[in-house]
Structures are given as structure tokens and as C-alpha cells.
Amino acid sequence: MDVFKSMVNEQANEQRKWIDARFSLQDPLAGEFVYRSGHIKGAVHWDLEKDLSDMQTSGGRHPLPDHDALTELYQRSGIELDDEIIIYDNGGEPFAARAWWVLQYGGFTNVHISLEGYEGLVETGEAFETEIPVFERSSVRPQWNESILALKEDVRQLVDEKSEEVLLDARAGERYRGEHEPLDPIAGHIPSAQNFDWAQLVKEGMFEIAGEGICQLERMVKKDQSVTVYCGSGVTAAPLYAMLKEKGYSHVRLYAGSYSDWISEGDLPVETSTNEQDGAL
The missing domain is CATH 3.40.250.10 (Rhodanese-like domain)
Incomplete structure (x- = not known):
């Protein structure tokens, strides 16, 4: 696309x-x-x-x-x-x-x-x-096109069933790991999520269609895998979603509510340990 x-x-x-x-x-x-x-x-x-x-x-x-x-x-x-x-x-x-x-x-x-x-x-x-x-x-x-939108229930099912679908957190690594959280009351990330900081896609004020950030992303997620992306509030995950579509990924969803929605009721699990497949540079 x-x-x-x-x-x-x-x-x-x-x-x-x-x-x-x-x-x-x-x-x-x-x-x-x-x-x-x-x-x-x-x-x-x-x-x-x-x-x-x-x-x-x-x-x-x-x-x-x-x-x-x-x-x-x-x-x-x-x-x-x-x-x-x-x-x-x-x-x-x-x-x-x-x-x-x-x-x-x-x-x-x-x-x-x-x-x-x-x-x-x-x-x-x-x-x-x-x-x-x-x-x-x-x-x-x-x-x-409801197929590109993930709701909290969809992500909860993905986590509970240990789905093979990739859950990708677009925030900075320190927020993903729970080391620093300036906006949300609970630090950490959604269980099973990998981390790819969306800012890796930007160089000198423009998105890069090719470059080390893209190579890193393509190493993390295979083209035939389904991907759900999220961030803190659904905003910075949007360029990550867009870039995945640009690079030919067919099955991509945006969790519009993102992490701030996930923790809103305080009843869903959160992880703060670093995923071994953390993609942040």
C-alpha cells in the first residue's frame, strides 16, 4: 500500500x-x-x-x-x-x-x-x-472497516489465549519497561507485547521508508504475521500502523484505546520486565 x-x-x-x-x-x-x-x-x-x-x-x-x-x-x-x-x-x-x-x-x-x-x-x-x-x-x-480496529476485549483475548498474533508497543523503551511513566498512573506494558519505538521511523523530521528502523521492524515481525499495535493513547501507534501497511503487512490492527485504556479499570495484568524480543534501539 x-x-x-x-x-x-x-x-x-x-x-x-x-x-x-x-x-x-x-x-x-x-x-x-x-x-x-x-x-x-x-x-x-x-x-x-x-x-x-x-x-x-x-x-x-x-x-x-x-x-x-x-x-x-x-x-x-x-x-x-x-x-x-x-x-x-x-x-x-x-x-x-x-x-x-x-x-x-x-x-x-x-x-x-x-x-x-x-x-x-x-x-x-x-x-x-x-x-x-x-x-x-x-x-x-x-x-x-472494523477489521483494522482492536478493542480492549480483542487484546484481552489475544493475551489470555497466548495468541501467535504479534502485539507491538510503540512507546519509548523506558515507558514499555516501566522505568519511567510520565502520563499514566500504572507503569509497564500489556503482557506478551514486544517493543518498537515509533520514533525509530523518523530521521531529520521525516519518516524513512527505508533505513535501519525499517530493517529492525521487518526482523521483528514477518509479513505473514498478524499484528496489533498500541501506544499510550492510540496516537503514536498510528505511524507504526501506517508504516507496516506501507511495507506490505496485510493483517494489522490498531488498539485505539491503547495502554491508557488497558489500565483504566485496574483489573488487567501489566508487565514491567523486558521482553527478550524488545526491538528498541
Whole structure:
């Protein structure tokens, strides 16, 4: 699957749709601010916490919105299932990948993550503007792909049955091992999970389609294996999911609630020992 796309030397296409997914976990208002300060011409802004998460419900720190909320997001953004859609953030970040996954979940068929962030896109010659576009509402009806979503019950079954499916933790190694946990009240990882820090996929502010990080990932997980990825809240696991699809892995799911959902009721097991197959570099 052609997930990541460099826009260098791409011809202009007035039919192409743009999504600006810039966001800052340290400053939740920053994404909308930079969008209003300048964005690719015609881009709609999708905010991680206002659009791509339902912060008023349970299910982890960035719960996935329900079908009705996502349908409303798609329709007010004026997009159709077969539109060519390019998503960008600042480059090498997880936010465009989260938006990409949300579109995969809705059944959109021609969506790509720009390898270049906003500044890089401007440097390639993409037109930009400060005016906020007005979008003609679409009547799109999503074709939900539930096979790419893992719920807590699915992961619990995977753990309880000692499934051969690979469970991959996308957080930094020290969080996976339980040595340092700045966000969640219980440190550690889901039992049986291996660790692959998603940041290994990024070099100089861009995702690498080839490189040592990819080699490490391909050594850890075989192409014919089923994989479920998670992180702390479902956000940084999205680029790991996207890269697995880019490299041809067919059976990949995202545990959207992730570790923060797993520990939310305090009744599920957690490990802090290092898995012998830990993939963190």
C-alpha cells in the first residue's frame, strides 16, 4: 500500500483534497493557531482532540469518536470515499497518521500521508493561504472497516489465549519497561507485547521508508504475521500502523484505546520486565 508520499515534483491537482493535522500535545491550541496563520490552499484542519478524539468519553486518553461523530467530520469536510486526499502535519509526527487511520477506518480509498511537513510543502511550491476555506458539505456514507480496529476485549483475548498474533508497543523503551511513566498512573506494558519505538521511523523530521528502523521492524515481525499495535493513547501507534501497511503487512490492527485504556479499570495484568524480543534501539 502506498501510504507515505513525497509531494516533490508532484503536479498540481485542483481536485486534490488537503487535510492539515498539525497539533501539539504540549499546547492543544497550537494546531489551530498555526493553521489560521497559514495552511496549504484549500486544506481543512482536523484537530487531534476536537475532531480525531472524543475527549468526553472513556476508552483511554484519546478515545476514538463514534461512527456518527466521524461521519459528521467527513461530511462537513466535503470529502468523498474516492477523493485523492493528502494529509500533512509538521513532518515526522503522529498526527497526520492518526487522521490517515481514521480515514482508512471510514473506507476512504485514496489517502496519503505527506512525507514533507507544512514548511517542506511550501518549499516544494504548494500554494498556501491564511483564508479559512468554506467547504461544500458532502453526503458521504462511510464504509466502516472494523477489521483494522482492536478493542480492549480483542487484546484481552489475544493475551489470555497466548495468541501467535504479534502485539507491538510503540512507546519509548523506558515507558514499555516501566522505568519511567510520565502520563499514566500504572507503569509497564500489556503482557506478551514486544517493543518498537515509533520514533525509530523518523530521521531529520521525516519518516524513512527505508533505513535501519525499517530493517529492525521487518526482523521483528514477518509479513505473514498478524499484528496489533498500541501506544499510550492510540496516537503514536498510528505511524507504526501506517508504516507496516506501507511495507506490505496485510493483517494489522490498531488498539485505539491503547495502554491508557488497558489500565483504566485496574483489573488487567501489566508487565514491567523486558521482553527478550524488545526491538528498541
